[in-house]
Amino acid sequence: MKLSGNVRFMNWQNQTILLTGGTGSFGQAFTNSILKKKPKSLRIFDSDEYAQFETSRKHKEKNLSYLLGRVEDKDRLYRAMQDVDVVVHAAALKQVPILEYNPFEAVKTNILGSQNVIDCAIDLGVNKVVLISSDKAVSPTNLYGATKMVAEKIFVQANSYTGGKNTFLSVVRYGNVMASRGSVVPTFIEQAKNNSLTVTDERMTRFWITLEEGVKFVIQSIEQMKGGEIFIPKLPSVKIMDLARAIAPKAQIKIVGIRNGEKLHESLISRDEARFTKDLGKHFIIEPEFVSWGNREYANPHKGNPVDDDFLYASDTNDNWLTIPQIKQLLKQSGIQ
Numbered sequence: 001m002k003l004s005g006n007v008r009f010m011n012w013q014n015q016t017i018l019l020t021g022g023t024g025s026f027g028q029a030f031t032n033s034i035l036k037k038k039p040k041s042l043r044i045f046d047s048d049e050y051a052q053f054e055t056s057r058k059h060k061e062k063n064l065s066y067l068l069g070r071v072e073d074k075d076r077l078y079r080a081m082q083d084v085d086v087v088v089h090a091a092a093l094k095q096v097p098i099l100e101y102n103p104f105e106a107v108k109t110n111i112l113g114s115q116n117v118i119d120c121a122i123d124l125g126v127n128k129v130v131l132i133s134s135d136k137a138v139s140p141t142n143l144y145g146a147t148k149m150v151a152e153k154i155f156v157q158a159n160s161y162t163g164g165k166n167t168f169l170s171v172v173r174y175g176n177v178m179a180s181r182g183s184v185v186p187t188f189i190e191q192a193k194n195n196s197l198t199v200t201d202e203r204m205t206r207f208w209i210t211l212e213e214g215v216k217f218v219i220q221s222i223e224q225m226k227g228g229e230i231f232i233p234k235l236p237s238v239k240i241m242d243l244a245r246a247i248a249p250k251a252q253i254k255i256v257g258i259r260n261g262e263k264l265h266e267s268l269i270s271r272d273e274a275r276f277t278k279d280l281g282k283h284f285i286i287e288p289e290f291v292s293w294g295n296r297e298y299a300n301p302h303k304g305n306p307v308d309d310d311f312l313y314a315s316d317t318n319d320n321w322l323t324i325p326q327i328k329q330l331l332k333q334s335g336i337q
Helices: 025-037 049-058 074-080 096-101 103-124 143-161 184-192 211-224 240-247 271-276 324-333
Strands: 016-020 041-046 064-068 086-089 128-134 168-174 196-199 205-209 230-233 237-239 252-255 267-269 277-279 283-286
Touching: 016 025, 025 041, 025 211, 041 049, 041 074, 049 064, 074 103, 086 103, 086 211, 096 103, 096 143, 103 128, 103 143, 128 143, 128 211, 143 168, 168 211, 184 196, 184 240, 196 240, 205 211, 211 230, 237 240, 240 324, 267 283, 271 277
Parallel strands: 016 041, 016 086, 041 064, 086 128, 128 168, 168 230, 196 252
Antiparallel strands: 205 237, 230 283, 277 283
């Protein structure tokens, strides 16, 4: 997956990077990938002490440091962000049912924690700051999606707070990640041991991306970002029944009913966002609706073709679908099967 046009050369060897949520699925894959570019320094910021320890056993590079902390703790975040050039903000609470039961914690981490990242980055003059978001931020039906929607909004509009500082904030939004901890794949694999899978609704579809593709897209988006845009890759869709059959073709499948807050299909671009969306070939960019940050570089917008005003990028109307053999191949490439 490669971005089209407007990509600028970025010498990663001169960059000091702070990665929040650095021991999660995305964080580990990002660490593996970005270390190959030999950055000046990579700081892995996370609250999971044991996961930090496990990661440190795997990676012993001298340009890598491990910082315990939570994004809710602004003072700790401020200290961790000293002399940083790039922030990749991946820290978030994501489990939908748990967040519905613990709504204040979701707000503290996903919204107020994101505001802390923004404030510290602007105060310290960080050059580029990117939020890792989700398709669940589009027309959200659960609290997780609502918190990610708010996080996106404040990241985009935070560009109006930067003043004369050379700080740019953008968002990367994509779909379900195949090998992540929140994916249904590990659940299916575990259930397959008993030759029985549970599916909430046989009509369900989702966008699909591998961890490696997600990381590559984030890195390329950082190189291209001007501040204020939302980057969205063009992804294949998958039918939940095809995924189940790819993992356990002979297993019994039990339909258990859609969960509260769950959608049959996900969207990556809503019709309301279509007016501000450009097609750049292999990805989309949603440009900011309210540009209130003066004569910054966004006065020179990205080159691309505007989509139709009624455009909707949804998993059920997508024109790119993964077949069962393709799903099996991706699972094999990801080391899952």
